[in-house]
Amino acid sequence: MTSGKTENHHLAATDGGTVASSDTAAGGYAAATAPTAAHATDSNAGAAGQPPRVVHSRADYLAALAELPGSVGLVMTMGALHEGHLELVRQAHTHADHVVVTIFVNPTQFAPGEDFDAYPRTLEADVAALTTVGADLVWAPAPEDVYPEEPLITLDPGPVGRHLEGASRPTHFAGVALVVTKVLNLTRPQVALFGEKDAQQLAVIRAFVRDLDMPVQIVGVPIVRDTDGVALSSRNQYLSAEERVSARSLNRALRVADEAAAAGAPPALVIASARQVLDAEPGVEIDYVELVDDHSFQPVSAGHPSGRVQARLLIAARVGTTRLIDNAVMTVEVRG
Ligand SMILES: Nc1ncnc2c1ncn2[C@@H]1O[C@H](COP(=O)(O)OP(=O)(O)OP(=O)(O)O)[C@@H](O)[C@H]1O
Ligand SMILES: CC(C)(CO)[C@@H](O)C(=O)[O-]
Numbered sequence: 001m002t003s004g005k006t007e008n009h010h011l012a013a014t015d016g017g018t019v020a021s022s023d024t025a026a027g028g029y030a031a032a033t034a035p036t037a038a039h040a041t042d043s044n045a046g047a048a049g050q051p052p053r054v055v056h057s058r059a060d061y062l063a064a065l066a067e068l069p070g071s072v073g074l075v076m077t078m079g080a081l082h083e084g085h086l087e088l089v090r091q092a093h094t095h096a097d098h099v100v101v102t103i104f105v106n107p108t109q110f111a112p113g114e115d116f117d118a119y120p121r122t123l124e125a126d127v128a129a130l131t132t133v134g135a136d137l138v139w140a141p142a143p144e145d146v147y148p149e150e151p152l153i154t155l156d157p158g159p160v161g162r163h164l165e166g167a168s169r170p171t172h173f174a175g176v177a178l179v180v181t182k183v184l185n186l187t188r189p190q191v192a193l194f195g196e197k198d199a200q201q202l203a204v205i206r207a208f209v210r211d212l213d214m215p216v217q218i219v220g221v222p223i224v225r226d227t228d229g230v231a232l233s234s235r236n237q238y239l240s241a242e243e244r245v246s247a248r249s250l251n252r253a254l255r256v257a258d259e260a261a262a263a264g265a266p267p268a269l270v271i272a273s274a275r276q277v278l279d280a281e282p283g284v285e286i287d288y289v290e291l292v293d294d295h296s297f298q299p300v301s302a303g304h305p306s307g308r309v310q311a312r313l314l315i316a317a318r319v320g321t322t323r324l325i326d327n328a329v330m331t332v333e334v335r336g
């Protein structure tokens with residue numbers, strides 16, 4: 001887990017934190033090698049500049065995994081890859097001998113009326129982007145490869161997953177937990193990496209892995225932001241130019257809240273300071289602004305033991321019709 005200080009570097013738009021210039025990795029890599037099913041069998045397999053092997057069926061995936069000697073680092077994505085995803089892949093290389101990336105828009109985590117159909121599907125560009133950072137294997141399954149039979153089991157994400165995203169999207173984390181558990185069981189990686197942009201998802205996955213004694217190390221990767229401070233997200237593609245400017249208010253709200261926290265503001269005022277920024281932004285409608293204890297992921301509210309708390313401020317807001325999330329860690333002073 002990163003410290004508040006480190007995380008705050010990722011809040012600023014141009015402060016030397018991890019920044020990227022585009023929401024799609026694809027644009028910059030248009031000329032790179034097209035996807036190939038041919039297996040790179042030489043010793044450079046998985047190295048930057050080498051196209052990854054791409055498989056689709058479950059059987060081909062299991063067979064390809066069996067050909068990878070040594071440890072595996074897993075990066076699960078829904079595709080439409082950007083620098084945030086590529087950073088997960090880069091970090092995966094530092095944790096394991098081989099990097100496996102899954103690209104799958106998982107239907108079970110979308111509720112009716114959400115953007116499952118509209119979600120961008122850009123496999124060719126994704127594979128080109130992965131070639132620039134290197135990956136050994138890409139699994140891009142169809143729904144029937146992941147769910148050959150209608151699942152009978154529903155996973156309950158528990159208290160970590162019931163509020164915030166879990167309240168706004170009540171079936172979401174059950175779907176995430178299901179697909180993550182299935183892919184971890186099929187892949188059996190030593191390490192799996194997830195982004196802190198989806199901080200609650202990461203907390204839910206950590207809880208599952210801990211409570212079910214799943215033999216994998218979960219690594220969280222700090223948020224990668226664009227040069228204007230907006231957290232990279234595949235859904236940023238939905239924004240108009242005007243909405244994109246409004247979207248900057250999420251990061252701005254986090255920074256203002258962080259300053260309030262650093263000045264000793266109590267939790268309610270930290271939250272209010274962020275709300276004020278978002279309320280003032282035309283075209284932005286708040287879903288939630290909440291401060292949670294970064295360990296328990298429960299709200300830092302009245303009754304929380306007093307002292308300095310490593311907290312995480314989480315925002316979900318609609319910018320036009322696009323729902324965006326963002327968050328940052330900050331140290332908050334709680335007085336009894
Ligand atoms: N800006 C980012 N910084 C760090 N990690 C990220 C970032 N964006 C996505 N990730 C991580 O990449 C993994 C795959 O995420 P996903 O494919 O849903 O991308 P996304 O950009 O979050 O898409 P969406 O727009 O649907 O939220 C997740 O672990 C997610 O947290
Ligand atoms: C973890 C994940 C790939 C599961 O579908 C998805 O929720 C995502 O992209 O964050």
Ligand code: BAL
Nearest residue numbers: 078109110172198201
């Ligand atoms: N990265 C989050 C996946 C989702 O919103 O479904």
